[in-house]
Amino acid sequence: MERTMEYSLLQKMKYAQQLTAQEKHIVNYILNNPEVVFESTAHELAQATFTSSSTIVRLCKKLGTQGYPDFQLKLALDYQRAPATIPPADHPLTELEDVRSAMDSVPYLYHQALEETRRLLNVSVLQRIANWVKESGRIDIYGSDMNYYLAQQACTKWNELGIPAIAHNSPNMHYLNTMNLNVSTLSFVISHTGENQSMVDVAKILNGKNMNVIAITGNNHSSLSRQSTETLLSYGYNEQMRLSKMSSMVSVLYIFDILYMSNIRDSY
Known part of the structure; x- marks a missing residue:
């Protein structure tokens, strides 16, 4: 659906x-x-x-x-x-009132982002991707700008579980063209619009190698989604909403943490 x-x-x-x-x-x-x-x-x-x-x-x-x-x-x-x-x-607002307002509004925005992301996610798709994570010999996460730092955080957690994971902030064409296909590599590509051309190019190359590619995007009909094996919908990207970046960050981290938690019991 x-x-x-x-x-x-x-x-x-x-x-x-x-x-x-x-x-x-x-x-x-x-x-x-x-x-x-x-x-x-x-x-x-x-x-x-x-x-x-x-x-x-x-x-x-x-x-x-x-x-x-x-x-x-x-x-x-x-x-x-x-x-x-x-x-x-x-x-x-005065400075003190602004802090008090933030103490109330930030948890609400976090909660909103988490609840809406949960509503958007498909459990069967998540389970399939979680199984791919367990079977993978390596995880690559691609994202530019803010998304690169989200990718780094996710990779740090997977590395702690003994799953090799690397974050990429731009397409490394030499790496992409000379990948060892004998290693089961699972790739995530983050783009909130799904139209970041460098991220779309990454997905296209990986797709051409018949590798599993997961798009994390707010647009299910984007160019990135069309080049990916599966799409996980994130929440919060809207250029007309001033706090959309905050919601987007919470949403993407939540998605990665779900996959992390689904693997943690098998690692300890």
Whole structure:
């Protein structure tokens, strides 16, 4: 069953950047007065924000809901799960208040990333990949920029289990073209968009050697996925959301830790 990423309504409201001035005003009003939404019609909310009902409905659809009633329901569900102290994105804070806000909001963002990643993952695919890890003679993880450091962390854990693992921050064409095919090598390639050309090239070369390649990406229809044996969907990449990199890091580390934990009992 195909799965796609879904951001919470609260996240969309707090971190969306492509909103008009009117829409930002409405969002900030709602975040400061959430009970108004639960008790008001679209017309009443428009009066309270000095806007129009059509602007309210248009904002609701831009935030991914079907209309104002659906917006009310999703917001109510989100507020049951989220810490009450998370402020609007542009809320003025003193230094102390900012730290206190972060103490509440960071665990929420971590929890959101973990829960959404868990929802996106396919257990049977994970089990198959976990078996490949157990059978592999070596693990290669490819990722550029931030993803390279995530790859290094995953490799460190596997090396501790006695599984040779190396992180690569760019395609090493000499290595890729002269790989020892007698060694069972399992390769992971990380790209949140799935369109990083250097990572797509790596997967294409490995795929051409009939090797198992696992894409870790937020796009199930990406060029990287098409060149890979399996795809593990990560959560949190959206250029319009300011904290998406934090969610992406948590999501990728969670995926690698699941595979690490599935092997740890066989190693001790």
